[in-house]
Amino acid sequence: MPELLRPEDRLGLLAFLKDRFGMAPSSFEAYHIYAFKRQAFLFRRQPGKIDFPKSSFVRCGLPFMRLVAGYLKPTTVFLQRFGHLAWKNILHLDKAQIGRLCLEGEIDLGLESIDAQEIETPGYIIIKTGEYILGAGLILDNSRILCRFPKAMRQALVHINDL
Amino acid sequence: MDKFSLFLADYKGLIPDFNGYLQGLKRPLPLYYRINTLKIGTEEAKSLLRSEGIWFEETCFEELVLVKNHDPPPSPVLSYHLGYIYPQALSSCLPVKALDPKPHERLLDLCAAPGGKATHLAQTMKDMGLIVANDRKLGRITALMANIKRMGITNTVVTQARGEHFTWGHKFDKVIVDAPCSGIGRYRMDETGHIRHMKPGKTDLPAIQKGLITKGFDLLRSGGIMVYSTCTLNVEENEEVVHYLLQKRRAKLTPWDPPVPWSPGITRFKEKEYDKGVGLARRFYPHKIHSVGFFLARVVKA
């Protein structure tokens, strides 16, 4: 069953978002954060306590972050909805670069282009094209960008440049 | 005679402009996109759709557009995968409009998968309040969860239970029972006169629907509102189910003025006569609304 995060764990998650993307922790006051099956979920705050029914419960809220071996991994679906609250570590790619990233799973943009966009490496990034937030990526070795989009989305965006 | 021929014979005199209905069966089901206003403004979404090669017409609902490309239309890959649109028939928007959910309310969608109405409820409530989205089938719940994620919704709890046995710690302000049905409203005829979208099955649907409507009603707080809907057009799965509820519980139908052409619920069919209140239900015929045929009853708990 899902468990409401302890206040110190909640603060830890929100501090990560502030540190990495500049998102203000106060933006999430209207949400509970639950942990369930090694994932954190953002669930709209409810006026009273909710007793989820054991026999039928499947999930609550939006997958927010994965909690894996001490690492926090923001999900694409969270960033698509709340990424507008971020002001740093946002990487802009054109459609041809998105297509390549989705096809190959990673691309190397070269140091210059990463520096020009003021991306801090290594760590998670928000990938945008034009004005649209696509989702999560990971930057490693200073300039390697790894795709962290859901599989179906990644497959669909391979041909984005031809559309 | 097959089941659908029997249906046509029985309803010839009841369906307005019956010839128009038959002609309409030969046209493909129109495609609509609902814009997810939780993630994008309607104008912004429309301009992205245009840039993806989609031509569309506005509809009576601001958030819904009717695709006008000749089939097959191009696939709006960005709009779809960024969760800006949900392909949804105009008829499918009607239960949410009839329920008119408010941001602070607690709602139950008893047969929710794959989530067309649940995700529409969420955007109408501005992702506030609570939605419990339940379904019986695990496979369909997977699709429901994928849609909730894609649309970026946080106010929903997903449960898996037979609706008839569903339990929760409190009653709900509003309930939707979008029941499993024979789907006659979706039927279309191919060039050979063969009916498409016909569902096989020997299940006793009216018995299931009666169980679901009664449970949905029991889960309402007093003064609460429930919408019972199907995408089928026969009396047995619609008026007769609502009549059953009116006999069993202190339920009342309330009128609703839909923004699309409708006909009143049928109160007399063959030798049967139903509670007069059933006339307040709404029938939507596919040729009249240019979408899937639909039935809807808005019930209040006294």
Ligand SMILES: C[S@@+](CC[C@H](N)C(=O)[O-])C[C@H]1O[C@@H](n2cnc3c(N)ncnc32)[C@H](O)[C@@H]1O
């Ligand atoms: C018409 S569909 C619902 C469509 C959905 N409301 C939407 O807008 O996307 C009916 C659903 O009822 C579910 N169902 C069938 N029998 C059920 C039962 N006894 N209890 C709950 N759900 C049931 C089916 O799995 C199916 O997903």
